[in-house]
Amino acid sequence: MHTSTLIIVLLGLMSLAYYLGRKRSLNLVSGRVRDLHSLPSYYGLHTALWCGIPAILLLVVWISFEGSVVTSLVVDSLPQETQNLPPERLNLVLNDIRNLATGDIVSTTVDENMQQAADHYAGLQSISNMAMFVVALSLAIMAGYIAHRSISRQQRARNRVEKAVNFFLLSSSTLAIFTTIGIVLSVLFESIRFFQQIPVTDFIFGLEWSPQTAIRLDQVGSSGVFGAIPLFAGTFLITLIAMVVAVPIGLLSAIYMAEYAGRHFRSLAKPVLEVLAGIPTVVYGFFAALTVAPFFRDMGATLGLGVSSESALAAGVVMGIMIIPFVSSLSDDVINAVPQAMRDGSYGLGATRSETIRQVIVPAALPGIVGGVLLAVSRAIGETMIVVMAAGLSANLTANPLEAVTTVTVQIVTLLVGDQEFDSAKTLAAFALALVLFVITLALNMIALHIVRKYREQYE
């Protein structure tokens, strides 16, 4: 029988327990709810939780240990010479046994020993399954029964249920934190493996990036140099261009929307501006690569400038356009958060609208705007799709926006796309890059959030 069946049965038991618990509490006081410590539904929930949670916890523990226990039992039953195999070989044999037991394709010819082991495996598996079923169900019934019996007038069912709810909320919120920690750790460990092969200083201060490692000794152009400076320079160049586009346009449009625009115009323009935010980045990507980049190249040609067809300029400008709604909606929020009293005070002194905006509203909103811009920067640094399509792959160390540059995210993508061996420096470099990128964006976000929070307190 399947685990999902068991869970459905458990849920059924829980609803039964709810019903019984509620009924018992009502029977105890013969319908006078006021005599109970808690409402009847709390007694029901209390019984249901006792019925379900221990059994589910048991299930989780059982499933996580089942595999290793069964495997070790199977290994013990294998012939001595197989047991003495080195770990990798033993693993292969065990894989075959598992495949044989579940009816999948087996890599070697099946001999008698193996067939026996597979049968043994399948047998153990089904015993474990049955046992799990029986133990979990009896635990559920037992715990539910005890909880049901324990119901009394004075029992503090509401407090206990609320404590359980509290715990669920806590675990939900910690789940996100643990996921983040897990991601950081996985990136960190792979990065450490990378830095065992390539010195940290070479990576951080190296001026040349050429991640192709030679498979044969005589191969040409496969130096395997991992200097990250050109990548970060490219990233910052494109981010800078994006910000030069996004910050003025976003900020000015926010000021217009918040201070000048009539209700009619705002109700039309705001959704349209937000459509920009809804366009998938991959669409921006080919817009940059197929429309904007050739346009800049042709423009450059008429002006006598050599613009490469995959220029930092094209990628940066399109990324800036993508970020406009981000900057404008954040700035719009902080500008609207400036109290009307500030405007009144300024108008009351005879200031015009533009004087009020320049001298009162923007200075008052500035910390919030800076916070928003920093969030936008970290967004631009992490942006991938546009630069993959439009920025190019060659790691040039240049400040010229008309040349092709590459970014950290582009390199991570190219290093990991396709079939890769996961122990070469080339592949591991992606994790090191990701780690540095993560640290940078994390720092930016923390600074930004700090500024935004500080700003919020200002008027309170």
Added chain:
Amino acid sequence: MDEVINRSSTIARELKTGSGAEVGMQVLKESQSSGTVGDIYVDDPRMTCRNVNVYYGDKQAIFDIDLDIAKHQVISMIGPSGCGKSTFLRCLNRMNDTIDICKVTGQIKMEGQDIYDGGLDVVPLRASVGMVFQKPNPFPKSIYDNIGYGPRIHGLNDNKDHLDEIVETSLKKAGLWEEVKDRLDHPGTGLSGGQQQRLCIARAIAVSPEVILMDEPCSALDPIATAKIEELIDELRENYTIAIVTHAMQQAARVSQRTAYFHLGKLIEVGETDQIFTAPRHRLTEDYITGRFG
């Protein structure tokens, strides 16, 4: 209303018979078409308002108000919530312009100049008719820059010394100088509520207005800060004309020389403060000041 009708019929009768014509004129002068009781006129007024109506969208908030505002006097405007006293006050420096749906008709003149004249710029108007708001609203700038804001906008700061002087005299007039002279570079938002309100008054004074409008300036303050502001208002009367909206009748009695009572968007009665509080002539005024409603 009955009273007014009775009185006008008396006037009509008296006019017909020709006797008591002078008395009749006197009464006619007092009770205009708007039906206000009391003397709306003063000699040599700073501002004159005639037939002022205010609409928020389709809703009319102020009906046909006629009122003169005298020089170097404090006029207080009292009345129950929503009676239009703040709206009327905000007409006097066209602060209602900032509300899209608000429309003002009628005539408000300052020194003979119609302030709602299309050709008139609100910038000099608001410089000469300053405003202090209900909640202290210093800018999130230093104390110095708060005061300097107005003079800078109006180009009164020809040089640093002059601006320093303006800041100092304004703060002195607002009675705040001694408390803040050592920390002019501190943020204005860091002051106490009462100090902030005096800072706002100093900020209004800094552009040397002729009229200062105050919209419930003490409603967010404690009694001690309120007493200080009231004292200040009394001192400012020497140099400025002050119109104050207040909820506290005692405050109106303490600081003002004239009082105007508003009810449901109409100016019911106006007169010397003493007379309004001791011998109100309209029943609504009497009901309000004796606390029968409000």
